[in-house]
Structures are given as structure tokens and as C-alpha cells.
Amino acid sequence: MTHCVDVLVPGPWWNALTYASKRPLPVGARVRVPLGRGERLGFVAENVSSSSAPHPLREVGELLDEGNVLGEELWDLVRWMGRNFLCGRGLALQALCPKPLLRGEPVESKEGSFLSEGALEKGDAFSERTFFSPWDEDRRDFYQTQALREGRSLLLFPESALARSFFNALPADLKSQAVLWPSTGGKKLWEVWQRTRKGDFRVVVSPPGGVFAPAFFDRIIVEDEANPGYLPQRAPRISARTLAGRRAMVLGAELILGGRMPSAKTFLRSAFTSPRDSPERSSLIFVDMRRSVKPEFPGIEGELPLTISLLERTRATLKAGREVFWILDRRGEAGEVACADCGQSLLCPRCGSILRSENKGSGLRCVRCGSRHSLPSLCPSCRGAFLVGRRPGLEALASAAGRFLRGYSVRLSSEEGKINPFHKAKNSKESFLILGTRRLLALCDVQDVGLVAWLDLDAELRRLEHGARFQVFSMVWESYWRGRKKGSAEERSVLIQTRWMAGCWQNIFQQGWERFWRDELRMRKSLNIPPFAHWVQIDLAKDEEREALLDCLEHAGLFVMDPGPGGPLWLTLEPKNVALLRSLLEPRFQIKCSRLGFPVITLWTE
Template identity: 25%
Template sequence: MPREREAPPTLNRAQQAASLSLEEAAGAYAPFLLDGITGSGKTEVYLDCACRTIARGRQALVLVPEIALTPQLIARFEGRLGSALAVLHSGLTDTERHRAWWRAREGSAAVVLGTRSAVFAPLARPGVIIVDEEHDLSYKQREGFRYQARDIAVKRAQLADIPVVLGSATPSLESMANAANGRYRHLKLESRAGSAKLPKVEILDLNRLALNDGLSAPVVGALKECLLRGEQSLVFVNRRGFAPVIVCTDCGWQALCPRCDARQTLHRASGRAICHHCGRQAPAPSTCPQCQKETLFPAGEGTQRVEEALVRIFPEAAVMRIDSDALGAPDEMARALQAVRDRKVDILVGTQMLSKGHDFAGVTLVCVLAADQGLYSLDFRGSERLFQQLSQVSGRAGRRETRGAVLIQTAHPEDPAFARLREHNFAGFAKEALVERQTAGYPPYVRFALMRAESTQSGAAIRFLQSAALAGEDLASRSAVEIMTPVPSPMERRAGRFRAQLLVRSKDERRFHRFLEDWVQGIEASRTAARVRWSLDVDPQEMY
């Protein structure tokens, strides 16, 4: 049954300018990058665009990176449109998915909202495609049929001759480069909606501060003050479990996964040692298997340890942990987020699940406990991902009248990324990073393809890639393509399989794709291809 429509708020000047640009582009292909800081009201621009599209008798396709973001967007869209949407994501039953697919195809659904795979939904009368949090890694399908939903959305809009809107507070460097060279129209929302101000960011130097269960004295003090004011806080720990390392303080033994080149994480509540890479579980040892002494120590902090510490320090506070261990089904996540919005939670502890898209009116303090994980990543996108993640989680603070505060603990306060973060200057960070990428010959200025191989036999994967590299040598030299030397993957053994990878790159996009097509056909016809499991990932988002 149709519900009563909510009255739209009055858009500010920047939102009106963005909406007008989208309206003027209706009926023709036009790619837009909606670059708006956290809390700037990008969703209101999406809603206005969708309403105008529907008024013209067309449909809107809206993509979000994760299932957790769909309930709040569904509520926003249904409230504004006064009718139900067609929703598509992996948490639906086959029947629910079929019904949504059919409503999209026959045109009875004015808006189709979903995660990555919804980009393939059939539309009877396509009018606009909107990709929220366009920078998010979740849009890349990394197994089986590999694709980048954001890029498919752009291509689909081109084929349908309709506008496409890519929105983010921290756009991917690929999209920033496309905006800089004129391929995308750049729309900017540079201030928060209403009277809200960007939070004050403070960098805490861990070289000068002691930690107890991952919490420094300034963080504990800020949390206490927040509780006294009756406000909510968010503690960001991007690591599940109680402790990432179980180590013997006497002989140095560590709990390693027998199937991966990785340590097992202690989950103390269940008494299990779990590998977060292959999922292998075992009872957590109480004595050292090597020296038989009771000298095992859980080193490092995960969400469970921080949650326990906060409950102990603030016994009167309502502390909630949100991660994939605490919450499984999408409806559990929706209930937990609603509890936060209803002010039933004082301190929220969580992983990257909380870093994007959520609007918590009562949260005025965000504390980031371990900010250094991406600074020295093996992946060239590590610093970009770190800046995006910290910007996004910082943006959860102070989204209403009360200005928020963000405390970031780091052992490397001198890193330039933190100076940019303190200034909320993602554009400055992106500009510098793009210069570095261009100088080094990295995407978006050079196209990458990563061939991965794995086998239960040690050495088989690297031998296969060596033969593949040799087979493509002559073709590559004629195609302006560079084939790098095959190397073991950074985590060589995972789930009992030995892995290796081979990077191929070129500046000439057309010749690159022709080379890849011919090269792969030759490899598929070879005998060695059947002896290993292999894949080719074009424009890989992870380099391991």
C-alpha cells in the first residue's frame, strides 16, 4: 500500500547546483562525480535526482556497497517516494530476488536499490544510475566472474544514453583522475548540510603514550567526558577477535595456522583460535605446545578485547560491539544500528562495517585505536585506502548541531597523510598521490592485469606463471606490454594452497586488451593450464 510521502528538505546552494546539473543532463549520457564531504547531504541529491527521474516516467538504479547500508537507504527512499522499492542483494531468498528482478524488468519498481550484482538488473525504462560510496572495494567482484560494478554502471549508462552519478566523500583516485581530465563532470559539496561542522581531528602520538588494552589516557578521558554529556561515541578497531597473536613469553612460540602463512586470532568468548584467512578453528591452547609452560599471552587488540576493557572501565555505560562475529544476518545488523539511532547505546565498538554511510545523530566522538595498518602496506593503494577509511569513520562524528571530535592513535604522527586528514583535505592528498602514481607508472595512468595461480604442490604455481610469461614474451614486445617476473604471493600459502602472481601492464589500453585476449587463449590451450588453478584479474583492486 502506498505510504504518505515525506516532504523534502530545502536543499542548500551547493546541493541545488548539483541537482540542477543532473536535471540538465537528463536524457543523455553524462558521467558525474559527486564529491561531497561526509555529512554534506549527498543522499538528498540522490533523492532529488531519483524523484525528478521518476516524474519523467523513468527508473532509477541505486547501488550501495554493502547490505548493511540498504535498510537506511530503503527507509529514506520509501519515505520520500511513498512507495516500495525493488531491493536486490545476496541476503534475499531466491523468491524475493526473483520478484525484485521481475518488478525491475516490467517497470513497476520506480527505484531499484541493491548491492554490487544489482548493476545487472534489467530496467524497462532506465533514467539514471547512482553509485553511492563509489570508491568502496566491495564493488569489485574478486572471485569467479570478476567485474567492477562501478565501471559497469558507467558503461551501462553510456549504452542506455542516461546520466550516471558516482558519489563519495573520498572518491577513488581513478574517478578523481577522470574528473581532472574532463571525462567526468565534477560536482562538489564542500560543507556539511544544515549547521553541522566538520569534526576537530587530533593525532595522538603513541611514542609518548602508554596503552592499556589498546586505549590511551586521552581516549579514555574523552570517552568519559562524552558519557557525562549524554552523547554517544564510536571506537574504531579494524580487527576482529580478542587478540591477533597468541605468543609464549618464555620460548617465543606463536599460534600459526597450519594451512596458511598467518597467525591465528584468539576469540576468547568462544575459546577458539581462528584463522581469519581460511577459517580454520581449533580450541585455544592454555599451555604452550612447545615448552609446556603456562606462559601464553594474547598480544594486540581486537574488537572483543576493547569491548571488554570499555565495559570494565565504564560499567554504567551501554557498550555494543558491531563486527561480523557479533552480527550475522542483515536483520541483526539493522536492529543494532537502530538501537544506536534510538540512543540505547553509549559506546559503539566496531570494524570497517561502521566506517561508511551511516548517519548517527548522537555520535559526537570517534576514536581510532590502530591507524597505522595501511601506512606501509604491500599494496600501492594502501595509503589511499587508509585515508579513505579514516576520513569515512571520522565523518560519523558531529553530524548535527554539536561539533564532533576525532582522536586518532598512531606511532607515525609525522606521516603527511595525517596532516591532510587533520585539515579534512582529501583533494590535496589525492592530488599528491596522483602525481606519485603517474611518476611511478601506476594506475590510473597505466593499466594493470594480475595473473594469479595456486596449487597444492609447492612450486607448481610459480612454474606455471614462468611458462605463461615466456609464452607471451614475443606478443608483449609487439604490443607495448610489459610482463613482470612471476613472484610468490605476499601470503604464499593460504588454505593449504601455494600461490604466486604475475603482473602485466601497459599504457596503451586497446593494445593491452588485444594482448590479454590472445595471450589467455594461448595459455588455455597449453597442457600446464590444467595442472593449477589460475585466473586473470584486469584492473586488480588488491595486489596480493
């Protein structure tokens, strides 16, 4: 008798493919299946009735596993991710599985592994608690205490360096039962994944990727849970923090959310009182950018004012032997390059985003995909011969800082954010002015930072994103608290160059994150934006599909914002309508549509 099985092939498509089989196959097992002229690895989704299957069917190839290789709980997570993040189970499998697993590498059978423990029997025991403190050492001690308790623990950190630092500080007896989850793929990740699956570790300390660790945890701790580091920059934007909450609910585990401040969703569902600790009023310095010197940047249009207060406080802090950070979220020599004749900006040939200049204007780099390109001699649009930079970046700033602060050491942090501490020689009193993006704040963990200066924080508030105000508040809050020692006499100042942020913002920072979130969420609710509604961004593979998709969505009663040809479609979506949108989009993610390309769906939930 011929049986039929639906198989999920990891990839951008949402539908399963039906194959013939000589017998029913275990759901979640890996199989090799013919696809087109080749062969692909897939996962058995379900056994289906042969009467409902199209004929004739191609047969399943090799069966690689005796049972569900992921286990019941992670298999449930794949389904949940595909439904709730509008990415389909194929992309969910790609995100969750190590590459060797997707290549068909052998995996030990379930005996002795986490799969044999009885998957979801404790789901009704779920609990949630929070621990928010601005002091890093308080949170570290609390997390260590929780990890020492009986049972398995997963501790998630938004940065690899934070996970490594916490792991290295574990007591020896606890460290012997723990593992530091690798931040990259390769053999090390595959080895740790398999050993975790076998139950070799009681504690897993990890950056966001460890949220997929194959074990049944009794508690899941998410440090700095409001940090955007848990959310990938590219679609599908699957939040590791949200996945941690889902896993804790299904497993009946204890979920502990911590950090310097809560996220919007955590604040909404929890009862908080005002934080006990707030910055010293004299330590938050708002400086009017109109009282400044304006360095010249040859070949670059636009200003980057340096206020007199900034320069004076920088000199005083460096003279005292402490480090100074100048933060500007604009890498390279200039933020973009444009033609002086037609005004058209140079765009990335790969993804269409703006190209910034770097290496003293000799090269270009895409601000989105990171691809590098040579500087053309003529404008691609009008063949004009005069190209200029716009908006000075960090490389240009480094030259200006060296001119204004002669006699002091100026350093530019790593482009990729892999920031190496600028170690001083023993007994050296030399201090550094270090320039970088917001990633520079990670150095507060290892450096004695006396001044953090935001050179253009107004630019963050000008961003057309609903979370811009939160980003501003959280970055300044982190600038003041990160890496400081409780009880230390050494204060830290945060200087903000601004044209209009002073006044109410100074009061908000002084009163803390409770005041910020109450005002912010009141505004978001009135505008019906996340977290009170979802935003959905749909980037079309081919613009000729725009009218057909618009008609489909509007006919279903969904409100769509269309900026015109070439731009993405935007929807404001009530959470209850996610299933409706998924059903409308599903036909466009069939595997038969591969040659046409697939839309890219980005979901914003808070």
C-alpha cells in the first residue's frame, strides 16, 4: 500500500510538498526528497491520506532519523514561528537548525537525550518574574543565584561579549556544569548543539542564538530584555526574547526578564514602582549645538558641530586620566555620496540602498548589506564628473578631533563593532578619546569612562520609526549606568549635543524609565502603533505584483499604505488579523513561485 507524506523543505516557501512513501514516517524526521532535477533535505510534516494527494507522486528518498530529530517542543516552536512571524515553517527551520543538521549529518538516537524526558507535560507550571536594576553587578549576582538552583537554566544575553563575561565569572563548580553557546556556526556550534541535546550541560549561557538550544529548561533568563540585539536587523525579524517567552510557556518553565529597564510589553503587563536609582542631575548635560565650532570637511557637504562645552569637558576628563567616548551613528568618511549636478545619491547595485564613502573617500560600502564597491569616476545617472560626500561620518570626525585636541590620543573603534579594548601600559596615565557608533558602549564594561558624548542624538529622533524615542532614552540610560561599580566615587557624565532636546527630556531622564514608558505608551496607544497594533512591511520581489496584492488586501478589509512604485507596502494590523493576512499571502509563497521571487515580510510588534 502506498502512503503519502507532507515534507517541509527549509527555504522561503510556506507550503509542504507531498511525496509517496512505502510506510508512514515519523513526524519531524529528516528525509531526502527529489526536487526539480536535484535532491533536497526536508522534514516530515505529517502523514496524509493518499486519496487527497495529487497523482502521480515522486517517492521519498532516504530516511535519516528514527524519530523527531528536534523533539516535540522545538517542533512546536517551528510551527509557532511560521504562523506568528509570517515567515513560514521553511524559514523557521533555517533559523532554528544548525547547518550540519540541514546537510543531513547523523544525529544520535533519542535514547539518553533530552527527547526522552517527556516533552510538554509541565506546560501549566509557567511563571514569570522580573529583576530590573541599573547596576550590572546586582543583576549578575541575581542571575548566578538563579543558575545555582536545581534544574536546567538557559541564560540569554544580547551580546556575545556579555555572555562570555558572565560565563567566565561563574563559580568553578557551576562552570563545570555549564557551556558557553558559540556565537557563530561551524564545528564548535554543532558539537555544543549535540552535547546539549544529550543532556551534558545543566546551564547554557548564550547570545541570542542559544534560544534554540535543544534542552528542556526549568528556567529561562533574558538579560537586558529590552535590548534590540535580540531582534535581527533583516527579515524575518524573529525576536529571540519572544521565542524565550514562548519556550518557557510551553515547557512550564520560570521566565525571568531583567535589565536596566523593561521593554514596552513587559512594562504593560507588570506592576512597577519608580526605580530607586536615577542619574545625578549634574551628570546629564544638554548642550545647545548652536554654540559650537563647525569644522570644515573638504569634499563633504553638511555640518557636524562640536560645542565648546564638549571640547572643554573632553580635555578635562582626558587630563584626569579617564577615557572619553564620542558617539556618532554614522560610519565611514561620509554618510552618502551624491552627484553635484543631478543630486542623485549613489545606490548599491545589490540591494538598492545608499552607499557611504570610507577609507578617505577611496571606496564605497552599502549601509544595508555591507557590500563594498569602488568609487565611480562618473555619476551613473547623469554622467556628471563631480561627486561629493554628504553628512560627515566617523572617519571625517577623527581628523577634526585630532585638530581640535592636539596632544591627546584619538582612536577610531572597529568598523564591524568588534571593539578591542585600548589597553594602557602598566602605570601609564595616558587616556584616549575613542570615536565610534553606539556599539562603543560595550567598552564601558572594561574601561574607566568618565564622559560619554552623543554628538547628534537629534538624528535618532528624526528617524521615521515608532521606536525612535525609546532608542534615545535607552541609549542615554545605558551610557550613564553601563560598567559603573556600585559604591564607586567615580562619577560619569553624559553629554548630549542638541538643538531642541533639553527641558522635558532632562526631567524624563531624572525621573527614570517609569515616567518615560507612561508618556510613551500613552502616545503610542493614541496612534494605534506597536505594541497596541502590529506593523507589517511587505517588500515586493517584482513591482508589477503591487496592484494585484493591493486589491487582495483591501478587498479583505485591511488598510494598506502604499508609498508608490519601488517602495514597500505598509499595514497596521490588529493581532487578531495576523491569521487573515497569512492566508492572503500564502499563495505567493508556494514553491512553484520560486522563479518569480518572494515578497519579504517584516513584522513589528513593539
